[in-house]
Amino acid sequence: MTAENKDNNTGSAVVTDVPVASEAPSYSFGDAEFQILDDTPINPVDTYELPHVEGYAKPGDKIDDDILEMVKKLSLKEKIGQMTQIEIGKLMDKDGFLDLKQVEYWVNEWKVGSFIDSPGNHGGKYQVYSPQRFTEVVESIQKVALENGPKIPMIYGIDSVHGANYINGATLFPQPTSTAATFNPSHAYEAGRIAAKDTRAVGIPWIFCPCMDLNTEKIWSRNYENYGEDPYLASRMSVASVQGLQGNYKKDRNRVAACMKHWIGYGRPNNGKDRGSTWIPDNYLLEYFVPPFQAASDAGVASAMESFSDINGQPVPTSEFYVESLLRxxxxxxxxxxxxxxxxxxxYQDHQTAKEPYDATWQSIKNTSLDISMVPDNEKFSEALLHLVESDRISVERIDESVARVLQLKKDVGLFEQPxxxxxxxxxxxxxxxxQLAIAAARESVTLLKNQDSALPLKKEDKIVVVGPTGNNISYQNGGWSLRWQGSLGNDEYYGGRGITIVDGIEKVTGTRPQHVRGPDIDGKWSQEDRDEVVEAVQDADKVIVTLGENTYAEFGGNVDDLTLPEGQLELVRLIKEAxxxxxxTVLVQIRPRLLKDIPSLSSAVVNAYLPGSWGGLAIAEILYGEVNPSGRLPFTYPKHGSQSSVTYWQGIYNYFNINGGEESYYNPEYPFGYGFGYSKxxxxxxxxxxxxxxLEGSPLEVSVKVKNEGPQAAKEPVLLYVNQHTRPGYTPDAYRLRAFDKIDLEVGEEKTVKFELSTKDVEYFKRDLKQHADAGVTFTVTVNAFQENARKVQFVTAGTYAFTR
Incomplete structure (x- = not known):
């Protein structure tokens, strides 16, 4: 079975306007001197309609018969090629053009069946590629794949983390942590749906998303790609994202195959650095880290990506326990x-669990059901695996299993019908x-953390000044994985005016453009002249909006040794207070929760905007001026001290009594998980x-609570329900545990009754036998809105006799 050589718009698969190199390739990694901006006009329609395909698809229990027959006909080298993934930089020449001879080399010589990444990251001619030019690149590679080697369509994969972030002009949504702050999974769904459409528009049917690593180590540079520190919140958001990305991906050609990542434990590095080692007890792994992946798998996610990590000394890619026993x-x-x-x-280079490439390949393929190696830039995997099979170290049957899954995915996303x-x-x-969908998500994500003396909302007649490095910059609102791998590093030229900064947003809301003074740069560096400019600007202001945050980065590019905001940014707030x-x-536009030191005490109001995306400046301005009632809640614990970098709200014990009888709290962050409020009471x-x-053997309990908006504005209210166990025989219980949430709309004066169910699964936990248990005769407290002034509690007991009675 081969793909039809056709294009559904032109009637021809031939792409004539892709530059073809005449010289040998020279690999470079992004930011090449010759790179230029793509000048293709971006003129999207205002609105559109797409065909609606009902249902949600998921991988089947069995491989289709036609795929199994196809596997039988492939040579060993062709099979290994289907398990091989090469990055786009290996296909570019020294001038940044696609080198078709190199494409033919990988397809003909090594039968490669998959390619990845944006050419802008790897020496492509353009920093960011328009839909038209990106399509030309992908289709040119596809044409070579269909006419050479095994003539099987290749599958291209890419990281569309918050929208189709590598496609010039695509709508960039708030980053996933921002989406988690909405406590409204519909925004994760819509972000996934639009990312799928825009990515599919360039011929890419596979997205490496969503990320499900819990934000349990706050200094870790990849926190913003995930859905917070809570397993239940991350599960709900991940399922919505998968459904948005995939839909009925086996029939709907506007959807993609999603890829849950990174399996597993990647987000809790011991040293806080990206790709660091992790130590996580197996029962804790099952209790907290597995649930989002379990939920996504149950929802039908098509693929999974292993993590870089070694857990308890064992790297995931070679672990029979983590891949076979736990995942499969x-x-x-x-x-x-x-x-x-x-x-x-x-x-072998870092973990030192293998001697060399052949050994590494042998361990991974022998011990696990790994299907594709993201190699990504040499022939070593293909050479090693070919040798291992020919020398009877790996069986052909083992190879066939993976190749079948690869070809099944290609069939499921429609590549054999329309490549x-x-x-x-x-x-x-x-x-x-x-x-508009991106702005709606940003509106519900922005989180109000402090509002002393009704400093907010602002009045249009207030004389305001915007000060700070993130106040007039789209790049910093997006962070990494935005146009470029490391983001645009403050360079708004890449965005071509497509976005709204905070200053822009204030102008749209008030009709007047506010004065903006940068002060220190994003790294906290500034001169005496910069300081003098700030002092002069703020002297006569009624209110000063101070916009702080971080530079853009991704992965190890964001490693830091200190979670504190750059000193120059802290100094800026102090200087304004004196002057x-x-x-x-204070408005925080940041990737991770940087330590604020004395900023909260110096500020009348604190707003966490996270990374709200290109258009997030409008949402921030609307909230500052009260046109939108803030409804975001913190999806993670905001640490006060560096020692709290790895603290989560669910870690036991919340309180203990010291020998003098006084109560002391282990959990004393700057702001707790789930915290935030709006302008209404x-x-x-x-x-x-x-x-x-x-x-424990019967029906669930129903929890009901009345919620009323006493004004003065209509509100969206997240209702968060937690459970905590008073006594857990032999094990320390969670301090609190989020078990349900809902987000409701309330008009002024309106009251609603919100209902939840609690079942046995909500009181179960994993013991060291790696099985779930529920204790009889134990008291539990149900808390609605823990850590908030309007929290309400009620208790229940599990039926039966407690393990020890006198």
Missing amino acids: QHVGFKGLIVTDWGDLWRL YADKSLHSTVGSKQDV SKAQII ITYSDIELSSSTLD
């Missing part, structure tokens, strides 16, 4: 597994319709249970 058997995942970038070589892009989607990339009587409104009352006893 315990989770029940049936889809395709791909390594992360160069993972197999890290086994080329649907160019009619180009006009929808970046449409106003999509931008002006104005109220200070929201009251909670009449929290009730359907029964005071939970029958």
Whole structure:
């Protein structure tokens, strides 16, 4: 079975306008001197409609018969090629053009069946590629694959983390942590749906997303790619993201195959650095880190990516326990597994669990059901695996299993039916319709953390000044994985005016453009002249909006040794406090929760905007001026001290009594998980249970609580329900544990009754036998809105006799 050589718009697969190199390739990694901006006009339609395909697809229990027959007909080298993934930089020449001779080399010589990444990251001619030019690159590679080697369509994969972030003009949504702050999974769904459409528009049917690593180590540079520190919140958001990305991906050609990552434990490095080693007890891994992956697998995610990590001394890519026992058997995942970038070589280069490439390849393929190696830039994997099979170290049957899963994925996403892009989607990339969805998500993510003396909302007649490096910059609102791997590093030229900064947003809300003074740069560096300019600007202001944050980065590019904000940014707030009587409104535009030191005490209001995306400046301005009532809540614990970098709200014990009888709290962060409030007074009352006893073998309990908006504005209110166990025989219970949440709309004066269910699964936990247990005769407290002033509590007991009675 081979793909039809056709294009559904032009009737021809031939792409005539891609530059072809005449010289040998010379590999470079991004930011090459010759790189230029793509000048292709970006003129999207305002609105559009796509065909609706019902349902959600998932990997099947069995491989299709036609795929099994296809595997039988392939040579060994062709099979290994299907398990090989090469990055786009290996296909570019020294001038940044696609070198078709190099494409033919990889396809003909090594039968490579998969390619990855943006050419802008790897020496391509353009820093960022328009839909048209990106399509030309992908389709030119596809044409070579269909006419050479085994003539099987290649599958291209890419990281579309918050929208199709590598496609020029595509709508960039808030980063995933920002989306988690909405406590509204519909925003994760819509971000996934639009990312799928825009990525599919260039002929790419596979997205390496969503990320499900818990934000349990706050200094870790990849926190912003994930959905917070709580397993339940991350699970809900991950399922919504998978459903948005995939939909019925086996029939809907506007959707993609998603890839849950990074399996597993990647987000808790011991040293806080990206790709650091992790130590996580197996029962804790099952209790906290596995649930988001379990939820995504149950929702039908098509593929999974292994992590860079070694856990408890064992690298995941070679671990029978983590891949086979835990992912395949315990989770029940049936889809395709791909390594992360160069993972197999890290086994001997970093982890030192293998001697050399052949050994690394042998360990991984022998011990696990890994299907594709993201090599990504040499022939070593293919050479090693070919030798291992020919020398009977790896069986052909083992290879056939992986090749079948690879080809099944290609069939599922429609590559055998239509291997080329649907160019009619180009006009929808970046449409106003999509931008409105991104702004709506940003509006619900922005989190108000302090509002002393009603400093907010601002009045249009207030004399304000915006000070700080993130106040007038789209790049810093997006962070990494935005146009470029490391982001645009403050260079807004890449965005071509597509976005709204905070200053822009204030102008749109008030009709007047505010004065903006940068002060220190994003790294905290500034001169005396910069300081003098700030002092002069703020002296007569009523209120000063101070915009702080971080530079853009991704992965190890964001490693730091100290979680504190750059000293120059801290100094900026102190200088304004000394130079002006104005109220200070601090707006944080940042990737991770940087330590604030004395900023909260110096500020009348503190707003965490996270990374709200290109259009997030409008949402921030609307909230500052009260046109939108803030409804975001912290999806992680915001640390006060460096020692709290790895603290989560669920870690036991919350309180203990010292020998003098006084109560002391282990959990004393700057701001707790789930914290945040709006401009309306929201009251909670009449929290009730359907029964005071939970029958562990019977029906769930119903929890109900009344929620009322006493004004002065309509509000969106996240209602968060936690459970904590008073006594857990032999094990320390969670301090609190989020078990349910809902986000409701309340008009002024409106009261609603919110209902949840609690079942046995909500009181179970993993013991060291790696099985779930629930204790009889134990008291539990149900808390709605823990850590908030309007928290309400009620208790129940599990039926049966406690393990020890006198």
